[in-house]
Amino acid sequence: MEIVFHKESKIFHLFNQSISYIIAVLPDGHIGQLYFGGRIHDRADFSYLLELAPRDMASYPFTGDRTFSRGHVKQEYAVYGSGDYRYPAVSVLQENGSRLSDFCYESYEIISGKPELRGLPATYSESDSDAETLVLKLYDTLTGVRVFLSYTIFSQFGALARSVRLVNEGSVSVYIERAMSVCLDLPDHDYDWIQFSGAWARERTAYTRKLEFGIQAVNSTRGHSSHEHNPFIILKRPVTDEFHGEAIGFSLVYSGNFLAQAEVESHGTTRFLMGIEPFNFQWKLEPGEEFQTPECVVVYTSEGLNKMSQSFHRLYQTHLIRGYWRDRPRPILINNWEATYFDFTEEKLLRIAGKAKECGIELFVLDDGWFGSRCSSRSGLGDWYANRERLPDGIKGLAEKMENLGMRFGLWFEPEMVNEDSELYRAHPDWILHTPGRSCCHGRYQYVLDFARPEVVDYIYDRMYQLLKDSHISYIKWDMNRSITECYSIEFPPDRQGEIFHRYILGVYNLYERLISAFPHILFESCASGGARFDAGLLYYAPQGWASDNTDAVCRLGIQYGTSYCYPISSIGNHVSASPNHQLGRSTPLWTRANVAYFGTFGYELDLEKISEEEKEIIRKQVAFMKKHRSLLQFGLFYRLKSPFEGNVTAWMTVSDDGREALVGWYRVLNEANGPFTRLRLAGLNAEQYYEICDVMPSDSYFGPSGQYGDELMNMGLITSDSSCGQFSDGRRQSCDFDSRIFYLKACPERMKDSTC
């Protein structure tokens, strides 16, 4: 990994073993983009990449040289209004009403490691040798606004982290109207754009479309990153698949309103922008103040989408997720939400916990309904003290009782919200986000607390701190069940109202930071009506997130598959729930519910008092299986093999770092009569290694040999034929709808090749 500055040509080259990123000081003093892609040799001058030619009828030369126009060169942090008609990266409204800026290169700094972004989540370096950062300083003389463009390159990953800081060194205030985290001009538009979109209970479905002339974009204006669109985009070559070809992934490390946009201009280049959504955003920068954008992590690969995802997974597992739980296998939990909803007593909870303990489950999570007058979604939110009618000995007492049962104890909070029918609201009706004189939408009977105000965040912190200090709590589920409406904070002046969405999310980050500093051993799981805030920003605070409120195993295939494109498997919260499923009414086998949920952080969310002894025995086996393999399942190298978005069969696998162990998940939605014999080509194995194969969950349906070499498994494939092919009736397990299997592969000496598992 190196960052080189070629003084003569004024060119910067950032490179490591897999990528090169080349930028230049342009003839007009701005910063231009010359190349981003696979690693190339360094050389003193790359200015041959500058695309200079007269286009007299369509360009506006800036320097007097008719071959150079801002509209036609590729830029690093573009402004609008001086010959470039594409959407800009930055726009600053000035005292005289102008939005024109001229950010010219001044100087640079190369820093070992990676500086923190104050108040914002960001990737980090652990040593001076695992990352290096280039900071380019630009200056607009007229306004005195200085821009710091920051680029971190990591030694082990084909990844760059980019962010921007603006400082007003002038004598009058200015207003930032847009400040993107990344602006990347690409030389062509031969790309497919993949977005991860959906809605509540169907988050992060992959949608692919070809880039076309004009603008294509996704965003969130809801105050959180949203169910609707995830702040993660892939641009891939049309031929790129999971194992081959170029792809660039863009992941915004941010949980609020965002914009991701690609603009193909008429000469076929592509400008990609990603950052805080400029709509409804305006930030006043007084003299001496600064504004820090969130970070955008950009990963390039020429080896297909799996490689891109693996880079994100490894980078986020080791350089974004922090703290005690970062590398630790996560506890197997039971959550009472779908078991009881609001209808529970302490005895009921303890009975469920007792059953869970018998199954080997490690952590009991008490969900919504334990506090204040909360007996339904209509009341109590904001009153963070135990409801003594339900929990006579409070949270402290319940936590102790759980501990006596041998269970760890976790608790649900929704810190950002308040019901109108609550003591908190009655005491502080002005603490909610609301626009004066306008009526206020509720969402699930709740309002959003004004987290832009430090005193509101302080209050919630104090309440949570007291509770956590007094009781033994090892896990928190942090929920957020509505989007923001009527976004306005009465504490801020009119010309700062454009800051509230961002200030709100800074308040959320602040609360998280204080809590994890005070309670470093608590495992946080983020949640927002399921997966409305499943983003890289929250991974910095909460190592895992509840992927969706939809716990149906078939829907989960798509949700987890889509989530895996960016986010580590260890971060994806999955639970086995009841059948018929509460969201869809679909009945699926217990083994399939678990076989899907294993690939992530694993738990149960059903009433264990309502299951049969036989099911309990199965759950016991599932828990034992998960305990045995959870490091591999959560931290192995993950490969997507067959997409649920493309067919009846989904498959994925995870391989240990040394290649000696693997688990393959195979899922078929609808059964087939007299279907084909099938094989599944695996990946990531050691070609020379002989692997013993066990059909583990459930067993008795494997048609293949007891072992194969890695090259056989990767080229010919694992035999996945089952009793759906031909007319088998030889005693093997009958296949069915919503069927699935887990195969365990373990390296073993060839002499054992006839062994059975």
Ligand code: DGJ
């Ligand atoms: C939405 C979450 O996603 C659910 O898991 C549950 O915690 C409910 N909120 C509780 O209100």
